[in-house]
Amino acid sequence: MSSLKGTYDQLEKDVLAAMSKPKKSFWLALAVSSLMFAVGMGCWGWQIYKGLGVAGITNPVGWGVYITDFVFWVGIAHSGTLISAVLFLFRARFRNSFNRTAEAMTIFAVMTAGLFPLIHLGRCWLFYWLFPYPNERLLWVNFRSPLVWDVFAVSTYFTVSLIFWYVGMVPDLAIVRRYSTGVRQWIFRIFSLGWRGTRYQWEHYGKLYMFLAALATPLVISVHSVVSWDFAMSVIPGWHTTIFAPYFVAGAIFSGTAMVITLVVPMRRIFNLEKYITVSHFESLAKILLFTSMIVTYSYIVEYVLAFYSGHEFEIAHFLYRTFGDYKYLYWLMLLCNSVLPLTIFVKKLRRNLAYLFILSLFVNVGMWLERFVIIVSSLAKDYDPYAWGTYTPTLIEAGITLGSFGMFFTFFLLFAKYLPVLSITEIKEISE
Amino acid sequence: MSKQWIFDEKSDFLNKLRELVDNGVDPHALETITPFPVHEADHILHTRTSHLRFFTLAGTLTGLIAGFAFTIFTVMDWPLITGGKPLISLPPFLVIAFELTILLGGILSFVGFLALAKFPSVKNILQPPEEFGNQFVIQQRGEE
Numbered sequence: 001m002s003s004l005k006g007t008y009d010q011l012e013k014d015v016l017a018a019m020s021k022p023k024k025s026f027w028l029a030l031a032v033s034s035l036m037f038a039v040g041m042g043c044w045g046w047q048i049y050k051g052l053g054v055a056g057i058t059n060p061v062g063w064g065v066y067i068t069d070f071v072f073w074v075g076i077a078h079s080g081t082l083i084s085a086v087l088f089l090f091r092a093r094f095r096n097s098f099n100r101t102a103e104a105m106t107i108f109a110v111m112t113a114g115l116f117p118l119i120h121l122g123r124c125w126l127f128y129w130l131f132p133y134p135n136e137r138l139l140w141v142n143f144r145s146p147l148v149w150d151v152f153a154v155s156t157y158f159t160v161s162l163i164f165w166y167v168g169m170v171p172d173l174a175i176v177r178r179y180s181t182g183v184r185q186w187i188f189r190i191f192s193l194g195w196r197g198t199r200y201q202w203e204h205y206g207k208l209y210m211f212l213a214a215l216a217t218p219l220v221i222s223v224h225s226v227v228s229w230d231f232a233m234s235v236i237p238g239w240h241t242t243i244f245a246p247y248f249v250a251g252a253i254f255s256g257t258a259m260v261i262t263l264v265v266p267m268r269r270i271f272n273l274e275k276y277i278t279v280s281h282f283e284s285l286a287k288i289l290l291f292t293s294m295i296v297t298y299s300y301i302v303e304y305v306l307a308f309y310s311g312h313e314f315e316i317a318h319f320l321y322r323t324f325g326d327y328k329y330l331y332w333l334m335l336l337c338n339s340v341l342p343l344t345i346f347v348k349k350l351r352r353n354l355a356y357l358f359i360l361s362l363f364v365n366v367g368m369w370l371e372r373f374v375i376i377v378s379s380l381a382k383d384y385d386p387y388a389w390g391t392y393t394p395t396l397i398e399a400g401i402t403l404g405s406f407g408m409f410f411t412f413f414l415l416f417a418k419y420l421p422v423l424s425i426t427e428i429k430e431i432s433e
Numbered sequence: 434m435s436k437q438w439i440f441d442e443k444s445d446f447l448n449k450l451r452e453l454v455d456n457g458v459d460p461h462a463l464e465t466i467t468p469f470p471v472h473e474a475d476h477i478l479h480t481r482t483s484h485l486r487f488f489t490l491a492g493t494l495t496g497l498i499a500g501f502a503f504t505i506f507t508v509m510d511w512p513l514i515t516g517g518k519p520l521i522s523l524p525p526f527l528v529i530a531f532e533l534t535i536l537l538g539g540i541l542s543f544v545g546f547l548a549l550a551k552f553p554s555v556k557n558i559l560q561p562p563e564e565f566g567n568q569f570v571i572q573q574r575g576e577e
Contacts, residue, residue, distance in 0.1 A: 003441050003442060004441070004442060004443065004567075005441040005442070005566075005567045005568060008468060008567035009566070009567055012567075132503070132507060138511060139511060140507035140508070140510065140511055141507075142513075142515055143504045143507065143508070143522075143525055143526055143529055144515060144516065144518055144522055144525045145515075148529075149525070149528045149529065149532075152528070152529050152532040152533070152536075153528075153532050155536075156532045156533070156535055156536040156539075159536060159539065159540065160535060160536065160539040163539055163540070163543050164539075167543065167546070171469075177561070178564050178566065189558050189561060190553070190558055193547075193552040193553040193554065193558070194552065194553055194554030194555070194556070194557030194558045194561075195552075195557075196466055196557065196562060197466045197467055197468060197469075198464055198465065198466055199464065199465045199467075199471075199474060199475060199478065199480050200480065200483075200549075200550065201550050202467070202469075202470035202471075203470075203475065203480055203481075203482070203483050204483045204485055204546050204549045204550040205470070205546070205550065206470055206483075207482075207483040207485040207486065207546075208485055208542055208543065208545075208546040211485065211486070211489045211538075211542045212539060212542060212543075215489075215493075215535050215538050215539050215542070216535075216539075218531075218535070219532075219535045222528075222531060222532065222535075226528060426468070426469050427469075429468055429469045429567070430469040430470065
């Protein structure tokens with residue numbers, strides 16, 4: 001019998017190989033994404049200089065691409081917590097192949113999402129007015145406003161996800177410490193906190209990880225519920241519905257899972273991790289994708305049923321407008337991406353084909369972005385009074401900032417993949433015995 | 434004199450541990466260093482359950498109370514009716530209280546972990562102790 005120690009040593013070498021000299025494709029990807037990031041920052045700078053007028057948002061559509069991007073990125077963040085916390089509590093073993101990546105994705109997606117409310121502000125330097133702090137105006141924030149709930153939900157989500165990600169990494173950082181030298185070793189010495197792996201360290205660590213998972217699970221559900229209430233608390237037709245919270249949570253997990261597939265398929269190839277992230281693991285992810293796709297589709301149907309069954313003429317008019325009005329092409333494209341194409345995963349051959357899954361995940365990403373756009377824009381474009389109707393077309397600046405958000409996300413992700421262990425080495429050891 | 438045993442295999446490590454405890458060695462005098470948590474060893478050595486839960490509980494309760502207390506304090510401090518809703522509107526305040534429950538619960542759990550496991554260990558950071566890689570180690574503290 002070959003010794004387990006040999007297997008573990010090999011595992012460490014394979015995973016840490018990703019942190020040594022990367023391939024050319026890595027640098028190319030980094031160059032492209034940081035360029036995109038720079039374009040986005042440039043566009044934002046221009047918007048700050050010229051004013052919000054450079055964006056297409058105006059009356060009646062005051063929420064456009066920026067809020068779409070915000071909801072999209074918060075949604076992307078969700079599967080990170082789902083894969084690491086929820087699947088941890090359910091003891092789903094395939095999570096170990098994805099949890100580190102998914103958690104990193106959560107952090108970067110929340111960071112990206114958190115920028116959008118700021119971008120959306122005319123005077124973004126006053127963003128701290130959103131926080132309740134004693135001030136010379138003697139005013140407090142309005143805690144009845146969903147926008148303030150958002151501040152609390154998103155900042156809590158970021159903090160707890162960061163702790164969860166870091167804690168999960170501590171034993172692995174101690175492994176990296178062993179393999180590195182010089183300044184790098186010093187950095188890992190500090191961040192691994194002096195970890196040794198004694199029995200009480202493991203005992204406290206195990207409890208902490210479980211509690212954090214248990215706290216993160218209701219948190220993840222609350223965060224996207226709160227995001228959905230940004231809409232559902234208003235009386236706008238198409239938004240004012242009780243199913244928004246579960247509908248958004250399912251959509252978030254759906255889009256997040258798609259993003260995990262989008263990121264991990266190329267990452268696995270670039271870093272030669274085929275041995276540890278297997279096709280069967282992807283198949284499990286694909287099943288989550290299919291399941292959440294069906295929940296999302298069901299929610300689409302329920303929205304229509306609620307509108308027509310209620311007999312509320314504005315709701316009915318809104319849903320007819322959404323389906324056949326100005327944004328109908330986006331709506332039908334969204335249905336194709338989110339409800340029709342994922343059904344192909346029922347075919348075993350397709351869900352085990354990584355190239356197919358990768359392409360499908362791109363469609364789902366597009367579809368979920370469109371979903372938010374359709375919900376936000378079509379509801380605002382035609383609400384109650386025909387006098388106040390109008391349409392909205394995004395400007396190049398808005399497109400540039402959206403591009404920049406993808407650039408920011410991918411730049412951070414690539415840097416993570418280069419400088420930190422992308423797989424949870426310790427957990428893989430634990431389950432492989 | 435302290436003694437040390439190093440194993441490549443978990444089973445050998447566990448057998449030795451059992452043998453030591455059966456021979457009357459005090460489990461408190463034994464320390465193990467492993468590449469991942471080994472729960473069988475905890476059973477043999479009667480490792481005490483972590484007290485971390487008290488930190489988590491304290492954090493979550495503080496968050497919950499602080500969430501309600503703070504929101505109610507602010508509306509009483511400057512009473513301003515918005516949307517015709519009562520000043521003390523518990524359902525929206527619950528959202529804030531919930532988020533703070535999780536936030537403080539998470540932060541205090543982390544702080545509790547650092548305190549209980551004595552992290553960061555400055556001594557180990559400045560002068561890393563011997564590394565055993567993927568081996569399973571038993572150390573017995575010497576009798577004074």
